[in-house]
């Protein structure tokens with residue numbers, strides 16, 4: 162029997178399946194904590210935030226949309242928001258589909274439903290193909306939540322260089338994704 | 345309505361994906377994302393990349409954690425506050441300002457009124473601006489100015505802006521701003537002026553304020 166995927170486990174958790182939630186916790190909990198610990202550098206707090214993240218995952222599981230993001234990424238956004246909330250004492254402001262002003266996706270993008278899971282895997286692989294300097298900017302801006310001026314200072318390069326590296330890295334990611342989308 | 349044609353720079357979306365923006369910047373980004381399916385697509389890629397970069401390393405969980413968590417699954421959740429509704433303002437703005445009708449507009453200059461948003465955590469000057477239909481307001485940028493058009497629109501030397509369009513003006517690339525508000529309706533926008541705090545403490549502050557009360 163193959164291991165159930167994260168997105169299967171999430172779907173079952175949405176149906177209030179506690180056993181699925183246990184498996185989900187074991188599958189993703191250590192990586193959630195790895196991320197939280199890197200940001201807060203304090204074992205007890207990291208454990209506490211990780212618990213809150215997983216509790217939120219349980220409560221919001223029915224809002225997960227597999228066409229929009231991989232399960233891993235959806236859980237990551239919850240962890241990211243919780244970290245910002247706990248460490249910076251503010252909430253991440255997000256677009257919300259329930260907002261009456263929310264402009265829905267155009268119908269053509271619904272026809273070409275992306276497999277978010279596959280896309281996530283390709284992005285992971287594409288990241289490894291980026292030139293070192295470009296990847297480094299992405300990693301520092303993501304990983305350490307450093308601002309571009311902070312990265313520029315650390316790397317000893319101009320702010321404009323950091324921004325253009327970030328944009329180049331991103332364009333490269335997109336190009337790699339687009340190339341692989343072709344039949 | 346038509347989709348926005350002026351988008352957020354990708355480096356803003358990358359920083360947003362990693363959780364690196366200030367709260368005031370998040371308001372600008374989330375407002376545009378509410379109105380722009382294209383930038384939501386870009387953000388989806390940035391978030392996948394962020395997740396795959398950031399959730400690689402594992403940290404061992406406290407062995408007692410799972411039981412503690414399972415015991416909390418049935419805990420009642422605090423009810424969410426009732427969702428606000430406004431015909432113009434998206435939630436990322438609305439939750440700070442309340443409905444558009446009845447805003448305590450302050451006169452900022454000829455044809456311009458504004459309301460400061462309460463920003464307790466970063467102290468960046470985020471403002472709802474109302475500009476009179478047909479007004480012309482040339483000014484200079486001493487620092488970053490970003491924002492999203494919420495109603496009406498304008499033309500300037502960089503293009504035509506309408507509801508949903510994002511503006512990110514840097515002083516080096518967009519030093520001047522010859523804003524001509526469209527004639528058909530007042531223009532409402534959310535604007536983050538990162539220079540204001542700096543400008544006011546400097547020599548050119550009073551001059552800049554006289555010119556446009558920024």
Ligand SMILES: [Zn+2]
Nearest residue numbers: 351352380383
């Ligand atoms: Zn956009």
